[in-house]
Amino acid sequence: MNFDFSDDQKMLKDQARKFLEDKCSYDDVRTVLESDASHHDEVWQGLCDLGFTGAAIPEQYGGVGLGALELCVVAEELGRCAAPVPFSSSIYMAAEALKIGGSETLKQTWLPKLASGEIIGTLAAAEGPAAPSPRNIKTTFANGKLNGRKLPVPDGETASVAIVLANTGGTGEQAVSLVVVDLTQDGVTRSSVETIDPTRGHAEINFDNADASLLGVSGEGWALMKRVEAGAAVLVAFEQVGGTEAALNMAKDYSLDRYAFGRQIGSYQAIKHKLADMYVKLELARSNAYYGAMVLAQEGADLELAAASARISATEAYRFAAQECIQVHGGIGFTWEANPQFHYRRSKLLALSLGSASRWKNRLVSELEKSNVA
Amino acid sequence: MDFNDTPEEAKFRSEVREWLSANARQRDTSNAKAGVSTKSEAERLVRAKEWQAKKAEAGYAAITWPTEYGGLGGTSIQSVIYSQEEANYDVPRGFFEIGLGMCIPTMMKWATPEQNERFVKPALFGEEVWCQLFSEPAAGSDVAGLRTKCERDGDDWIINGQKVWTSGAHFCDYGIIVTRSDPTVPKHKGLTFFFLDMKTPGIEIRPIKQISGGSGFNEVFFNDVRVPDSQRLGDVGEGWKVSLTTLMNERLAIGGGSGVDYEELLKLARETELEEGPAIKDSNVREKLADWYVQSQGLKYTKFRTLTALSKGQVPGAESSIGKIVSGPKMQDLGSFAMDIQGQGGILQDGDESPMGAAFQNQWLGAAGYRIAGGTDEILRNIVSEQVLGLPQDIRVDKNVPFNELASSGKK
Known part of the structure; x- marks a missing residue:
């Protein structure tokens, strides 16, 4: 039984943690919250320079050539500090989609620049407040031209x-495809949008006869999308685990510091049991995330099930820890000056970024039905 | 990252497999968890004793115990491997866990070499069964608040009082007991610990009928029960210290929750019609199913993390403390929800009419007790918050007050 990260992977995690502790304090996150910046450029550049962005990209495309497990340990540290950087968009989504479905030309064109951080990538699925499913997608791609509106697009x-x-133009699940678009061309207009978590930039993007090219096979976009989402769900679960642990620790530290009725509030069972529940959810989430990581790294057949489990478990843990962290702080926790808001905002952002928990629970049960055909 | 055995572990596992296949019958997995033995307890005990003797002869009854006590001198991971493999076989369980998991380890630490010579092997080979006499009507979670008293009389002690929730007392041969020797000092300081023969005159055992209908527990009454001072474990007044040895082993001895889980709920949801169609198509059913699947998997992989530490010869982290906090309420809620799916028919607790032999109804009733036994949900949260997270202990109003001056029910 060797259900743990290797010593090398743990060293990488320490390295990421040290860098982020130094460069990405809550005060640094706050500078993004209180400015128009889409992300924290110095932190982002540092992550790129240290090779984290290229960690799981093969060497022939300018990456470091490590695997999913290395990305997972970095993700946990990014989540811990609620890092205001486009890592998930550029790496978990864009780079992974290109790795999985891209032609050799597409990979050669984009992966080296994503690996080095020279450019940022993203994945645009949502079209406003509705599920981005094959029957709902209105953006069209025909004859090499893309038309439509995407909102919200992370780091758009x-x-x-x-x-x-x-x-x-196909029917059913074959109605949609994934395409690759250069966002710097004339047919693309974009503007930033307000979200619940201003530490992560989001935009509305309009495509007006923009040049684009197919990623993978036409009509197979939904299957590819789900595979990319499954991988991202595992990686985001590690961010959520890191965030949960940070929120738990923040709440715990405050409960030891704050006195009421002549005692530390952390000595009251109402608070102790709340923190114990955070810990229980954190450990369940961590265990499910580890399994997701293992299956992702081995490209196992039950990735969809493992990814859904990791995501559901981590989403619940982060939701609970972030909201109850504010509750433990009392009034001060609700102020702009205090730090619990960073995890409250981020927990909801991550809970919705790949679709809600309900959607993933449905996906999970669909897998159970397949694997348990009576 | 993988689930593979090390070469040594794989070798041990194949030895265990070989021995089990030669000595036991494979479990019938087609009728896995709902199956309830129809044999009487007495018949099952006879079978359990035979199996225990066979297991002890092969060295598998106490893998981590030193060889001089009849153990294998093995590692914790070997013990886990044996349990994993044994779980695939239809062997009797549930008679020796408390004795070998809690009582005998306490004896090994506190009894004389001669006493251990006399008692350890018969317990290991299933010849003598042990029980633990701690809880009392007025001392549950606060077990140090116990009132059963012992008084010195020459070379003996006279015990008077009542114990409760004593699993298996009616078929046990020996027991360990903690009693109050001095009520004039604070509660933890006035306790004294003994082991005794359950056939000693003055001991009366009455079964407790549980809400589930079964009677695994007993009340045990002590009327002038005479115990020689040589059966005292630890010094007079040091009984709490001895108790801690037992209690530290409790979490290891109380097994993980078994019973019906998401697989059975999935099966039920497929086979049961709701107003709008099969329950499995209902989004509320699907969400609950997913939640319990994720909890089950989370517990399973948490266990794997603990095993990984054991496999590497490390001390496991605190993560294993979450098991019963999650599994108790899950058993109860899952049973309850499965009954909801059955609609008005859900009230039936009928082996023929109710799905899966009324397994959901039985679990719903039984789980109410599982959430209390071996540490309530609330006590376990105190343990996690204090011992894992490092939060302060509750303020103890009884800490420095003589026991006989404490407030209690009916005496404020």
Whole structure:
């Protein structure tokens, strides 16, 4: 039984943690919250320079050539500090989609720049408040031209390339395809949008006869999209685990510091049991995330099930820890000056970024039904 | 990252497999968890004793115990490997866990070499069964608040009082007991610990009928029960210290939750019609199913993390403390929800009419007790918050007060 990360992977994790502790304090995150910046450029550049962005990209495309497990340990540290950087958009989504479905030309064109951080990438699926499913997608791709509106697109203002889910005319699940679009061309207009978590930039993007090219096979975009989402769900679960642990620790530290009725509030069972529940959810989430990581790294057949489990477990843990962290702080926790808001905002952002928990629970049970055909 | 055995572990596992296949019958997995033995307890005990003797002869009854006590001198991971493999076989369980998991380890630490010579092997080979006499009507979670008293009489002690929730007392041969020797000092300081023969005159055992209908527990009454001073474990007044040895082993001895889980719920949801169609198509059913699947998997992989530490010869982290906090309420809620799916028919607790032999109804009733036994949900949260997270202990109003001056029910 060797259900743990290797010593090398743990060293990488320490390295990421030290860098982020130094460069990405809550005060640094706050500078993004209180400015128009889409992300923290110094932190982002540092992550790129240290090779974290290229960690799981093969060497022939300018990466370091490590694997999913290395990306997982970095993700946990990014989540711990609620890092205001386009890492998930550029790496978990854009780079992974290109790795999985891209032609040799597409990989050669985009992966080296994503690996080095020279450019930022993203994936655009949502079209406002509705599920981005094959029957709902209105953006079209035909004759090499993309038309439509995507909202919200993570890091949509700063990204140079986007993977876009578009209708290509088929029926049912075959109605959609993924396409690759250079966002710096004339047919693309974009503007930033307000979200619940301003530490992560989001945009509305309009495509007006923009040049684009297919990623993978036409009509197979939904299957590819789900595979990319499954991988990202595992990686985001590690961010959520890191965030949960940070929120738990923040709440615990405050409960030891704050006195009421002549005692530390952390000595009251109402608070102790709340923190114990955070810990229980954190450990369940961590265990499910580890299994997701193992299956992702081995490209196992039950990735969809493992990824859904990791995501559901981590989403619940982070939701609970972030909201109850504010509750433990009392009034001060609700102020702009205090730090619990960073995890409250981020927990909801991550809970919705790949679709809600309900959606993933449905996906999970669909897998159970397949694997348990009576 | 993988689930593979090390070469040594794989070798041990194949030895265990070979021995089990030669000595036991494979479990019938087609009728896995719902199956309830129809044999009487007495019949099952006879079978359990035979199996225990066979297991002890082969060295598998106490893998981590030193060889001089009849153990294998093995590692914790070997013990886990044996349990994993044994779980695939239809062997009797549930009679020796408390004795070998809690009582005998306490004896090994506190009894004389001669006493251990006399008692350890018969317990290991299933010849003598042991029980633990701690809880009382007025001392549950606060077990140090116990009132059963012992008084010195020459070379003996006279015990009077009542114990409760004593698993298996009616078929046990020996027991360990903690009693109050001095009520004039604070509660933890006035306790004294003994082991005794359950056939000693003055001991009366009455079964407790549980809400689930079964009677695994007993009340045990002590009327002038005479115990020689040589059966005292630890010094007079040091009984709490001895108790801690037992209690530290409790979490290891109380097994993980078994019973019906998401697989059975999935099966039920497929086979049961709701107003709008099969329950499995209902989004509320699907969400609950997913939640319990994720909890089950989370517990399973948490266990794997603990095993990884054991496999590497490290001390496991605190993560194993979450098991019963999650599994108790899950058993109860899952049973309850499965009954909801059955609609008005869900009230039936009928082996023929209710799905899966009324397994959900039985679990719903039984789980109410599982959430209390071996540490309530609330006590376990105190343990996690204090011992894992490092939060302060509760303020103890009884800490420095003589026991006989404490407030209690009916005496404020």
